[in-house]
Amino acid sequence: xxxxxxxxxxxxxxxxxxxxxxxxxxxxxxxxxxxxxxxxxxxxxxxxxxxxxxxxxxxxxxxxxxxxxxxxxxxxxxxxxxxxxxxxxxxxxxxxxxxxxxxxxx
Amino acid sequence: xxxxxxxxxxxxxxxxxxxxxxxxxxxxxxxxxxxxxxxxxxxxxxxxxxxxxxxxxxxxxxxxxxxxxxxxxxxxxxxxxxxxxxxxxxxxxxxxxxxxxxxxxxxxxxxxxxxxxxxxxx
Numbered sequence: 001x002x003x004x005x006x007x008x009x010x011x012x013x014x015x016x017x018x019x020x021x022x023x024x025x026x027x028x029x030x031x032x033x034x035x036x037x038x039x040x041x042x043x044x045x046x047x048x049x050x051x052x053x054x055x056x057x058x059x060x061x062x063x064x065x066x067x068x069x070x071x072x073x074x075x076x077x078x079x080x081x082x083x084x085x086x087x088x089x090x091x092x093x094x095x096x097x098x099x100x101x102x103x104x105x106x
Numbered sequence: 107x108x109x110x111x112x113x114x115x116x117x118x119x120x121x122x123x124x125x126x127x128x129x130x131x132x133x134x135x136x137x138x139x140x141x142x143x144x145x146x147x148x149x150x151x152x153x154x155x156x157x158x159x160x161x162x163x164x165x166x167x168x169x170x171x172x173x174x175x176x177x178x179x180x181x182x183x184x185x186x187x188x189x190x191x192x193x194x195x196x197x198x199x200x201x202x203x204x205x206x207x208x209x210x211x212x213x214x215x216x217x218x219x220x221x222x223x224x225x226x227x228x
Contacts, residue, residue: 001169034214043202043218044153050209055216087153091212094168095143095155 002026002090006098012106019075021101023088028068032092035064035073038100039084047086048073078103108133110203110219118197118226124190128203128219135184136161141206141213142186144177146199147221154199158206158213159186193226200224 003026013019023033031051036044046055048064051071061076075082083105088098114126128142135142143158157167159177167175176189190197200221206213 030210032210032212036215043204043221044215045218046214046216049207049214049216089153089214091209091214093212094166095206095212097153097155099152 002029002093002096004088004090004096004098006086006088006101008101009099010102010104012104013078014106015078015080017078017106019078019082019103021073021086021088021103023066023071023073023098025069025071025090025092029090029092031067032090033064033066033071034089034091035062036087036089037082037084038087044087075103108205108217110205110217112201112203112219112222114201114222114224116223116225118193118224119228120194120226121192124188124193124197124201124224124226126188126201126203126222126224128186128188130184130186130205133205135179135186136181139208141208142177142179143204143206143213143215144188145202145204145215147202148199156188156190156201195226198224198226 005024033051035048038044052064085100085102109131111129118124141158144156157177159165174191179186203219204215205217
């Protein structure tokens, strides 16, 4: 099984901050990684797939990078609507999700 | 715009079978390259992929659940279903249906249902 480890588990930030979340795979997954945003009581929303491809309709302040085992999600300027929990997902072998990163208001 | 909607009981007794259905609208369940999946989220926890079915009939399941899971498709109704046997309290979770879009050997999930909380309790 491929394990996905996200860090940090919680992040406190202010509107306008640049935020970076890291996801590490237990083995190489090439670029087969997606990022999701989830708000309380809602289904996850796809932000990025293939490590760096922005899903249609997602604001350009979101970006993804990485390959192999280490990946990052960056929010260039945090907006009020961005306070949520973020998950990475590998889809190189079956599908596994990271434990999540909660972005909260500082 | 593709929409997915789960339906099914919110309460299941231990040792019984959990059954959920996902109705797909705005797109065909027989579309090439899309794999119809179930994902669950235990209360306050992360996401766990359960399994998928392709319209051709091929399936894949999470190895940790494989012995208890069946995913099926009804193309005439544009629906797919989940059955999870011999449930315990550990199966209490929000169950999501989702459309997986295939890249390489796996899927990312671009459309999701709203989620169905299933509680296992006597």
